[in-house]
Structure formats: C-alpha cells, structure tokens
Amino acid sequence: MDLSIISNQFRTCPTTGLKVHMPAQRLVWINAVSAVVFLLLGGVLALLLALTRWPAVHLLPQDLFYRFITAHGASMLLFWITFFEMAGIVFAVQTILGARYPGIKFAWFNYILMITGAIMTEVVIFMGKADVTFTAYPPLKAHPAFYLGIILFAVGALFNCFQFIYALVVAKREGWHQGSLPLFVFGMLVAVIIAIFTLVSGAAAFIPAFLWSIGLIGSVDPEYYRITFWGFGHSAQQLNLAAMVSIWYLLANLTTGAQPVNQRMCRLAFVLYLFGINLGSIHHNLVDPGLSSTYRIFNTSYLFYAATLGSMIHAFSIPAAVEVAQRKKGLTRGLFQWLTNAPWSNPGFSGMVLSLIIFGFFGGPTGLILSVEQLNMLSHNNLRVPGHFHMTVVGGTTLAFMAVTYYVIPLVLQRKLIGEKLAKWQPYVFGLGVLMFTTGMHFAGVMGAPRRHWDVTFQNAVIQVPFDPAMYTMLALVGIGAIMAFTGLLMYVYVAVMSVFFGKKTETKMEPYMPQFAKN
C-alpha cells in the first residue's frame, strides 16, 4: 500500500499524544459495541438464574433454567469477552503501538464470521434446540447450528489473532515501531498466543461434535471431548487473565502515570503464563476416569504453579508501580498515603483496584484450592466452582474491561462521557455486588449446594438431603448480590451506550504521520 496515503490516515490524541490509525477505529467500535450488547443479554440472564438459585424466589421453570444457563455461558464467556478482546488487540496496534492496522477488509470479514456465529448460537439456544449448558458434554446433543455457530465464531476470532501477529510484523518491518513492544501490547500478544491454542483446542472438541450432530460419525468419546473442551474452555479464561493483567498495567499508567519498576520481570511473568497456565485446564478432569495420577498431579500442580508465580509477580508489580508513581508526586507519608490519596473517584482507577482485589484475594486462592487433587475431590461440581470463576471472570476480567471502557470511549472512540457521576460509582456498586453473590455461591457450595441444578435444595427428591440452614442464607446472598451487580451492570451499559451514541464528539486532528523507524 502507498505510504503517502497511509501517512494521512493518522490522528493525534489530544490527551495522550498517541498516534491513532483511523481506518481501524470503526473495528474497535463495532467489536466493543457488540461486546456490550452480549454483556447486557448475559447480564439479564444472570439475574434470572441467580433469582432461581435463591430458594425463596426460585423464579424460572426447569426448562428455561437450563436454556438460560446455556445462553448465559455462551453470551458472557464467549461473546462478551472475546468481542471485547478483539477490540483490544486492534486498539493495541492502532493506538498504543501507533502503527497502521493492515488488512482492514479482512478484519471486517472476521467480524462478520464472528457475529454470524454468535447470533446463530444464541438463536438456536433460545429456540430450545440446545439445552446442553455451556459445556455441552456428549452424550447431550444440541442442534448442529449450535456447534456450527461456535465454530464460525471461533474461526473469525482465530483469523483475528493471526492478523494481530501479522500487524506486529508489519509494524516492525515498515518502521512504525522499534525495540521491545510496550508492556500492554506484549501482554496482548501473550493473550493472543494463548488464544490460538485455545481456539485450536476448541476446534478439536466442536468439529467432531458437529459431525456427530449431523450424523456423519456415530459417537464422540466423552473423555476426548472433555479434555479438548477444557483445553478451550479453561484456556479461554487464561487468555482473559493475560488481557486483564495487560489492562491493569495500562490503567495504572493512565490513571496515576505508573511505570513498572522492573519491566523485564513483568514480561517474564507473562511468559510464565504462556508456559504454565494452559495445562491447568486438566484440573477440570481430576475426577475423570482414564487419566493417570501422575498426569493429573503434574499438570495441575507443577506447571500450574509456574503460572501462579507469574500472577504473584504481577500482584506485587502493579501496586508497586502505582506506589512509586504516587510517591514521586510527594505522597510519601507513612506506608499508605500513596494509596489513601489515590484517585478513587476515577472509575478507571477504582475499577482496576477492585478488579485486582476481587481477582487476587478471592478468585486466585479459591482457584488454587480447586487445583489440588484431594480438595478438588471434595468440592467438584458444587456451587463453589462457579463461585470461584465468577470471582475471576466477572469480578476480575469484566470489571477491568468496564474500567478501561471509560478511557476507550473518549480516547479512541472520541466521545465525551455521558453520566460521569454514575461512572464514578459504577465500579463500587458492581464490584460489591459481585463479591456478595460470589461469596454466597462459594460458601453455599462448601455446604453442599450443587452446581448446574435447577433445584439446588432437592426439594422434590424421594430421599431428602439434609443441608446446613446457613446454606439457605448463602443462597439468599447470591440473589441479593446479583441484583446489586446487575444494577452496576446497567449503570455501565447506560454510560457506555449513551456516550458512544450520543456523547459530544471530540475534535479530530488529522496529522500526517510517517513510520519513525523506516530504514530508507
């Protein structure tokens, strides 16, 4: 492509001074808007499910419960998070790296694949043809369009991942960038590498299931499906982890000017994710027959702890970076003046800190306990498991994505925020709600409440199951916390949608920009 044309496609961000490649801006917009639509859908379903979990309310009938739990899983774990991450990888290149995003038409093709797949999957679920829950374990069989929808979505996402790597190569080759990648882009690259493994593993699970659903093959081995599915299902959460930590670094920088104290150590921590984390997926199979003890223990302990070490490094590195930046501003009194005088009314900062606390103090430890084989035997398939992953995916990843939105809207989408006061309170309302309902799920699970079950208390069972009365209190906490978290979600959606569609447009200053490190 002619460099003279490309050089006129950049604008300068008036706040950060970053160069932004404008043709890719619509891609960020469409992926982010699609993500928020699925978040809203998944959130409504989450509220209905939580109110069914609360025995005093027990809202949904049996069939709708399983239908909605399938749609909730797909909307949140697949569509909301992946669309947002697709916006994130384009943003990483076209804004943070300040490079051109090559293959815009191809990226739009990928988006069409993804949105077609997502809509197809949702429609089939709501038609009642795929009440198989998110995991869809054989011999449960869904309509072929359910598997095909997920495959289309995954192929689009996979193409986007390869395109991101190609964009980094082009940035280097054409001289848009030189030297090490910025930490945020490096973290997103790690997320993309994990995503490629994840999506290939997903293909290994869903393609045979699709062939089985249309009758081309007679059966799918359940153990084969479970291993490959969790290579997809759990690794998808690991790429969320890498993306979330990258966003923490970005938000720490944007809100307080923090720079990592030791960049090499932070990069090493990301690399530890790359080598250690995927194999942690096997902890889903700890109670399955057919896998040797050595295989289970090695994959869930020794390599998983390498990834945990990575998280520990980030957990110290990010607060330390903020502390150093705050101390440079003169906030040096005592141990915590830097923290008490931090910008707590900035939703970017409060969202980042709450995300870090809920993920680090609650989601991480509860997950590590699940990865221990003996403890896994005691808590497998009860409500403690979704308690854990809602702490990580909702309290951690989703809250971090929400927090960064308050910067993406003005800086990338060039709209002034509408409802800034609402935005200031949003992370607190959402974060506290998530903490309440996940704690309720967690302890109800410890007391024996099953997961994936319409009637948690087995009221109609022939043999009554004696539960600790405290479990009912915990299930009520699930319902109350979910109402609060849903309120926080609505606040976020209101601010995001109103700002994106009706926010005052900020001035666009187009400036010719050439690759700064071109060789000739």
Added chain:
Amino acid sequence: MSDNNQKEKMHAPGSFVIALIFLAWFMTVYFTQWLALSKNWTVY
C-alpha cells in the same frame, strides 16, 4: 549515609506490606477451606 542508601532500596514499602497481608490471607483461606470441606464432606 548507609541508612539512607538502605531506605532508597525499598521503592515500594507499602506494596511490600500488602504482599505480606496477601500471603497471610492466602494461608488462612487455604487451610480454613481445607478444614471446612473435610468437615462437610466426611469420608466414612
């Protein structure tokens, strides 16, 4: 002089304390969870 140098080496003392609080929290959660789970799911 040597005291000043030592103080300068600790760039983020507050974060270090937070890390220690986290380790104490983790140990508490880990062992209380083990205890609670083993009591609720007794192996006969």
